[in-house]
Each structure stands twice: as structure tokens, then as C-alpha cells.
Amino acid sequence: MNTNDCSLIEPLLAAYLDGELAPAAAERLDVHLAACEGCRTVLGELAEVDRLLGDDAIPVPTGQEWAAVEWRLLARTRRVFAGRLVRTCALAAAAVALLGALAWLAVRVFPPAGTVDGPGAYTAQGGKTPAGDEETLGISVEHVERF
Amino acid sequence: MNSELDRNVQTDGAATGADAFLRDREDERLVLQFLAGRREAVGDLFRRHRDGVFRIAYRFTGNRDDALEITQDVFMKLIEHLGGFRQGSRFSTWLYRVSVNQTLDFLRRRARLAAAPLSAPPARAAAGAADPARSAERAELRERLKAALGKLSEKHRTAVVLHGVEQLSYKEIAEITGVSTGTVMSRLFYARKRLAELLGDR
Numbered sequence: 405m406n407t408n409d410c411s412l413i414e415p416l417l418a419a420y421l422d423g424e425l426a427p428a429a430a431e432r433l434d435v436h437l438a439a440c441e442g443c444r445t446v447l448g449e450l451a452e453v454d455r456l457l458g459d460d461a462i463p464v465p466t467g468q469e470w471a472a473v474e475w476r477l478l479a480r481t482r483r484v485f486a487g488r489l490v491r492t493c494a495l496a497a498a499a500v501a502l503l504g505a506l507a508w509l510a511v512r513v514f515p516p517a518g519t520v521d522g523p524g525a526y527t528a529q530g531g532k533t534p535a536g537d538e539e540t541l542g543i544s545v546e547h548v549e550r551f
Numbered sequence: 552m553n554s555e556l557d558r559n560v561q562t563d564g565a566a567t568g569a570d571a572f573l574r575d576r577e578d579e580r581l582v583l584q585f586l587a588g589r590r591e592a593v594g595d596l597f598r599r600h601r602d603g604v605f606r607i608a609y610r611f612t613g614n615r616d617d618a619l620e621i622t623q624d625v626f627m628k629l630i631e632h633l634g635g636f637r638q639g640s641r642f643s644t645w646l647y648r649v650s651v652n653q654t655l656d657f658l659r660r661r662a663r664l665a666a667a668p669l670s671a672p673p674a675r676a677a678a679g680a681a682d683p684a685r686s687a688e689r690a691e692l693r694e695r696l697k698a699a700l701g702k703l704s705e706k707h708r709t710a711v712v713l714h715g716v717e718q719l720s721y722k723e724i725a726e727i728t729g730v731s732t733g734t735v736m737s738r739l740f741y742a743r744k745r746l747a748e749l750l751g752d753r
């Protein structure tokens with residue numbers, strides 16, 4: 405960096421003022437500023453802007469105003485959390501329903517041995533018996549068809 | 552150009568010390584508590600950061616009521632979107648980014664409604680101002696500053712507000728605005744040079 409070129413030096417003045425310049429660059433700037441009135445003037449202007457900004461006090465909301473905002477925030481949080489709970493419950497309910505449907509389907513597609521598909525199976529005699537009686541009769545559609 | 556500037560800027564932020572580290576850990580703890588369903592964590596986060604958010608919003612709008620409204624909006628956003636907060640990133644960086652975006656959105660909406668903040672009635676004089684001449688002088692300075700800040704580009708104004716109001720380091724401003732520290736340095740120089748010009752000619 406050419407230490408005598410003010411157009412290259414100028415953009416560093418803000419960082420110099422803010423203490424954000426790397427030590428080596430700050431030292432080079434010290435040397436330049438000692439010799440250059442133009443850059444010293446710019447530095448003074450930047451410092452003046454900072455002073456004006458710092459002088460303009462920012463108001464502070466009252467405790468009551470803050471409390472009102474906090475109350476609204478907590479109310480919103482309650483709703484968000486409630487929504488989250490509803491979603492979780494709905495998800496859980498959907499999961500239970502899905503498991504139930506799968507179990508039902510499993511029983512339909514892969515019936516346990518010795519049972520028949522649906523209520524009321526025909527017996528060898530051709531009459532209809534209640535579904536629950538298959539075990540006691542020891543005969544089912546499967547048996548009938550096999551023989 | 553900015554890589555040249557980057558080399559001249561300190562690599563470690565001025566405001567990153569043990570205190571800042573502890574503050575960040577506490578923020579992170581509260582965020583996790585909120586995500587785990589502790590409602591009061593929102594109140595804790597609010598009380599820790601409301602002043603910072605308010606000051607930023609006030610510097611942009613120059614209006615106390617607007618700043619209060621924006622502060623509330625920022626924290627409402629926080630409640631809705633805290634689930635998307637990436638752990639490991641700084642909460643304050645995230646919050647300030649939301650604050651700047653929320654404020655700029657507010658001002659753009661305002662501008663569209665053709666009721667620019669600069670045409671808003673002058674801010675009420677500070678309560679208890681004993682010296683009328685001094686308070687008039689302050690009111691005039693406030694109006695001039697507001698007008699001058701309003702003439703800066705959004706990017707320059709954001710840099711000035713974050714640096715001047717919250718004393719954030721170049722590194723923090725770079726993280727919040729998503730640019731390099733060299734760009735922050737450049738913006739802070741040109742913004743203040745322009746402010747000096749604007750405040751110079753009365």
C-alpha cells in the first residue's frame with residue numbers, strides 16, 4: 405500500500421477511529437496522519453458524526469409498555485405451544501389409526517391358521533353356523549375345499 | 552477491492568470476550584428451554600434483548616411508538632421461527648438480523664402508504680427538560696440526524712445503526728448483514744462521510 409495516497413488511506417479512517425484496524429495498518433496510518441492535514445480533517449469529521457449520533461439520546465419505553473408487550477408475547481407463545489400440542493396429538497391419533505388399519509389388513513390377508521375369512525362359514529352340511537363355532541366343529545371352508 | 556480492505560481489518564471482533572461468550576451460552580440455554588416447551592423462556596429472552604432491538608428500530612424510524620411496535624413484531628417472529636434457529640450460531644446475530652429486516656420492511660410498507668417516517672410529527676421533547684433552549688437544540692439535532700440518516704442507502708444506514716447504536720464489532724455487523732468485514736469497513740466510512748456532508752450544510 406502506498407502510504408502517501410490519500411484516496412487509499414481514507415477508507416481506512418473509519419476503522420482507525422473504531423479501533424478495528426489491524427496493528428500494522430494502524431501504525432502506517434499514524435505515520436500518514438502525522439504528515440497529512442487533509443486526512444486529519446476527514447478523521448475529525450467522522451468523529452464529529454459519531455459524537456452527534458452518541459449525543460442524540462434514544463428514549464426508553466416505560467416498564468408498563470414493556471410489560472404489555474411481554475404479556476402479548478406470552479399469550480402468543482401459549483397459542484403456538486397449544487397448536488404444537490394439537491399437532492402432536494393429531495399425529496399420534498393418525499399413527500394409532502394407521503397401526504389399527506395395518507393390523508386389520510394383516511388379519512384379512514394372512515388369517516391365522518384354522519380361521520376363515522369373514523363371519524359365518526359354510527359347514528360340510530351346507531348350513532350356516534356362527535363364525536365362532538368353527539373351532540368346536542373342527543371343520544371349516546378350508547377343510548371342505550381340501551377334501 | 553474488499554479483500555484488500557479485509558486485510559487491514561482486525562480478524563477478531565472487538566466485542567468478543569469472556570462476557571460475550573457467557574451471554575451467548577445463556578441465550579442458547581434459553582432457546583433450548585423454549586424449544587423444550589418452557590414458555591417463560593420467551594420472557595427471559597425478551598428482557599435480555601428488548602433494549603437492543605428497540606434502539607435499532609428507533610434509530611431507523613426516529614419514532615418511539617413505531618420502534619415499540621417493531622420490537623414487538625420482532626419477538627413475535629422469534630416465537631414463530633425459533634424452531635428454525637440453527638444451534639451453534641449466535642442468537643444475538645440472528646435476532647439483530649431479524650430486527651434489521653423487520654425494520655426495513657416496516658419502513659418500506661410505510662413508504663408505500665405515502666406516509667414516510669420523515670413526515671411524522673416531531674418526537675415529543677424529553678420529559679423533565681429543564682432548559683427549553685437546550686431541549687429545542689436537541690430536538691433540532693434529532694430532526695437533522697433523522698433526515699440525514701433517511702438519505703443514506705439501506706445498507707449504509709444499517710451499518711451505521713448497528714455500529715453506532717449497539718457498538719457491534721465489524722465482525723458482528725458482517726455476520727448480521729452477510730458481507731465481509733472489509734465491506735463493513737467501507738460502508739461505515741462512506742456512510743459517515745456522507746452524514747458529515749449532510750449535517751455540515753444546514
Ligand SMILES: [Zn+2]
Pocket residue numbers: 409410413436440441442443444
Ligand atoms: Zn492523507
